[in-house]
Amino acid sequence: MKVxxxxxxxxxHAIVRALLADPYVSEVHAAPGNAGIAQIVPVHPVNASDPAxxxxxxxxxxxxxxxxxxxxxxxxxxSDALRDAGVPVFGPSREAAQLEASKAFAKQxxxxxxxxxxxxxxxxxxxxxxxxxxxxxxxxxVKDDGLAAGKGVVVTSDRDEAIAHAQACFDAGGTVVIEExxxxxxxxxxxxxxxxxxxxLAPAQDFKRIFDNDEGPNTGGMGAYSxxxxxxxxxxxxxxxxxxxxxxxxxxxxxxxxxGVLYCGLALTSRGMRVIEFNARFGDPETQxxxxxxxxxxxxxxLAAAKGELDAMEQLKWDARTAVAVVVASENYPDTPRTxxxxxxxxxxxAIEGVHVLHAGTRLDAAEIVSAGGRVLAVVxxxxxxxxxxxxxxxxxxEIGLEGSQHRTDIALKASLGEIVVPAxxxxxxxxxxxx
Numbered sequence: 001m002k003v004x005x006x007x008x009x010x011x012x013h014a015i016v017r018a019l020l021a022d023p024y025v026s027e028v029h030a031a032p033g034n035a036g037i038a039q040i041v042p043v044h045p046v047n048a049s050d051p052a053x054x055x056x057x058x059x060x061x062x063x064x065x066x067x068x069x070x071x072x073x074x075x076x077x078x079s080d081a082l083r084d085a086g087v088p089v090f091g092p093s094r095e096a097a098q099l100e101a102s103k104a105f106a107k108q109x110x111x112x113x114x115x116x117x118x119x120x121x122x123x124x125x126x127x128x129x130x131x132x133x134x135x136x137x138x139x140x141x142v143k144d145d146g147l148a149a150g151k152g153v154v155v156t157s158d159r160d161e162a163i164a165h166a167q168a169c170f171d172a173g174g175t176v177v178i179e180e181x182x183x184x185x186x187x188x189x190x191x192x193x194x195x196x197x198x199x200x201l202a203p204a205q206d207f208k209r210i211f212d213n214d215e216g217p218n219t220g221g222m223g224a225y226s227x228x229x230x231x232x233x234x235x236x237x238x239x240x241x242x243x244x245x246x247x248x249x250x251x252x253x254x255x256x257x258x259x260g261v262l263y264c265g266l267a268l269t270s271r272g273m274r275v276i277e278f279n280a281r282f283g284d285p286e287t288q289x290x291x292x293x294x295x296x297x298x299x300x301x302x303l304a305a306a307k308g309e310l311d312a313m314e315q316l317k318w319d320a321r322t323a324v325a326v327v328v329a330s331e332n333y334p335d336t337p338r339t340x341x342x343x344x345x346x347x348x349x350x351a352i353e354g355v356h357v358l359h360a361g362t363r364l365d366a367a368e369i370v371s372a373g374g375r376v377l378a379v380v381x382x383x384x385x386x387x388x389x390x391x392x393x394x395x396x397x398x399e400i401g402l403e404g405s406q407h408r409t410d411i412a413l414k415a416s417l418g419e420i421v422v423p424a425x426x427x428x429x430x431x432x433x434x435x436x
Contacts, residue, residue, distance in 0.1 A: 001299055002027040004058050006048050006078065006091075007069030008034050010360030010378050011284040014291045015067060015298070016041055017358070022297035029061055035369045036359025049073045051081030058087050065090065065303050068260075074280055075101045079260075088306040092260040092280050096251055099258065100280035103145045103177040110275060113246035117275040118179040118267075129166040132178035133159060139181040143277075144169050153208075153218050155181070182267035182274050184423050187231060188224070188286045189264045191244040192301065194310040195257030198244045199301075200236050202293060202318055203228050204286040205415070210334060212410045219334045220375060223411030224285040225324045225386065226293060230420045232268070239264055243275055259305060270423035288325040288358050288378045293318050321382040324389040326397050326411050330361070331404025333374035337361075341371045344401030354389075355381045355396040371402060386416040 003019055005012050005028065013036050019025045020040065031054065033043030046053045049072045058066050066082050068074055068091030077094040091097075098105040104122045109115075119136065122145065123129040133140050140162035144152030154165040166176045190201040204226035210216035232238075243264055251258040263279035263286075291298070295317040304310050330337035339361070346369065349357050358380060361373020379396040383389030390412055397407055414420050 001025050001064045001303065002062055003029070003299055004061055004063040004066045005030045005069060006054055006066060006073055008032050008048065009070060009284060010358050010375065011282045011287040012069045013037050013358040013360070014284070014288045015069065015282065017356070018291045018294065018298040022299040024297055025299040029063070031057055034359045034372070035362040035364045036357070038364065049076040049078065051076060051078045054078050055081045055085050055087070058082060059085065063087060065299065065306060067091065067302060069281060071097070071100055071279070071281055074260075088303060090260055090302040090306045092258050093256060095256040096258040096260075097280040099247070099251075099262070099278045101146060103143050103277070104175070106278050107177065109247060109250055113250040115243050115246055115275055116272060118182050120177050120179040122175055122177055123166060124170065124175045126163065126167055126170065129163060129170075129176060129178060133162055136178065136180045141179040141181050142166050143177045143179065145175045145177050155218070182269050182276060184267050184269040185230075185420050186276065187228065187235065187266045187268060188283065189236065189239050189244075189266065190282060190286070190290060191240070191262045191264060192305050192310060193244070193248050193258050193260060193262055194305045194308045195252060195259045196248070196308065197310040198240060198248055198262075199305075199310050199313060199316065200240055200244070201290050201316070202226050203231055203235060204289050205412075206283075206286050207408060207411055210329075210406070210408075212408050217334055219329070221283065221285045221327065222329065222375075222408045223324070223326045223378075224289040225322065225389070225412040225415065226286070226289045227318075227322065228415070229386070230415060230418075230422060232422060235268075235273075238273060239266065242273075247278070259308075268422050284360065284375075285325040285327050285378050288380050289323040292323040292325075292356075292380050292382055293321065295319055319382065321384060322386045322389040323380060323382050324386070324393040324412050325358075325378045325380045326393045326407055327360075327375050328377040328379065328397060328400055328402060328405050328407050329375050330371050330373065330402070331406065333406070337371075337374040338404055339371050339373065340365070341403045343369045343371060343376065345399040349379060349396040349399040352381075352392060352396055352399070354383060354392050355379065357396065357400075376402060376405065386412055390416055
């Protein structure tokens with residue numbers, strides 16, 4: 001099978017790496033890829049958000065499956081163009097991708113499907129924002145109603161900061177979704193969908209804040225680990241029964257079937273499990289940790305989803321080891337990241353047994369790999385337990401040389417120390433309807 005992976009980031013590098021381990025995949029291409037991806041498969045310098053260009057490339061390569069990675073190409077309708085051309089594609093249509101592209105739309109779907117989530121209001125003016133903030137109280141949660149690369153969310157106890165974030169969105173012509181704050185540990189679960197059936201991957205936990213102890217602004221994610229030994233035993237079954245399947249059913253009933261991966265961002269609160277957000281694609285760094293453990297061939301799994309045949313898949317197989325991913329980010333990320341600096345120590349990091357390095361924001365400059373974005377690399381390690389996986393991942397990070405770079409030192413630390421507390425009552429999803 002010939003596969004084309006669309007996108008330039010860390011999730012695409014993880015996908016390409018998994019595809020190369022699939023015995024049924026004969027050829028992998030990437031567009032546009034990055035410096036790390038270019039070391040292992042052919043890359044093609046096309047605009048990933050140009051439906052016509054991606055479709056023409058897929059045709060010229062004879063691609064039998066196209067995997068659309070980032071949110072921007074999905075919102076641009078790349079998957080639609082490929083389907084219209086008769087090319088099997090893993091990635092939702094533009095309309096189905098509204099589950100990520102519009103927080104307000106996602107809330108409407110959750111309300112219709114009776115999916116438990118935070119109470120929320122959509123605000124288009126400063127007055128509406130102020131009223132919503134005062135209704136829900138601190139901590140304040142303000143989300144841009146649109147794509148923001150994981151950074152359009154402010155969670156703060158400072159009302160002025162919350163108002164300022166909302167006003168900046170209004171000034172840019174947008175709206176915001178203001179929600180009640182959800183307590184309890186967070187969980188990420190990727191669920192594959194063929195439009196009717198769903199198959200869950202392994203749960204993970206990621207770390208959104210830029211600094212240790214969950215301080216500083218939100219980012220696209222600074223690290224992740226999987227599996228979650230502390231999670232309730234029935235967690236995945238609950239997500240499928242009360243979140244993923246109802247959402248997929250609702251989308252199908254509206255004539256916009258969701259084919260791709262539904263990222264369920266969850267909070268295990270004292271009042272039961274709640275959906276924080278949906279994404280319409282693999283998110284990193286969770287993808288790096290989860291796919292490092294997946295033993296079922298990825299190409300066949302995603303092709304089954306693209307063809308509506310997930311119900312015929314056997315139970316997924318997983319590596320029993322624990323995976324930890326630690327992101328190395330550029331100086332000044334998540335604001336205006338410094339770029340163009342040489343990256344050293346990649347070979348040394350990957351020489352550590354159980355460690356591999358995935359590229360996100362990198363490019364080649366005169367045969368030298370340099371930084372080209374905010375999140376530059378993810379160092380991923382597999383260990384016999386969480387303690388060993390952390391030690392290996394951070395040993396790999398220590399080998400990386402990037403001027404001004406930053407990384408969190410506490411990825412999976414609380415879990416390794418047994419300090420994560422799941423509130424009583426969160427083991428199942430309650431039936432309380434809390435949507436407004």
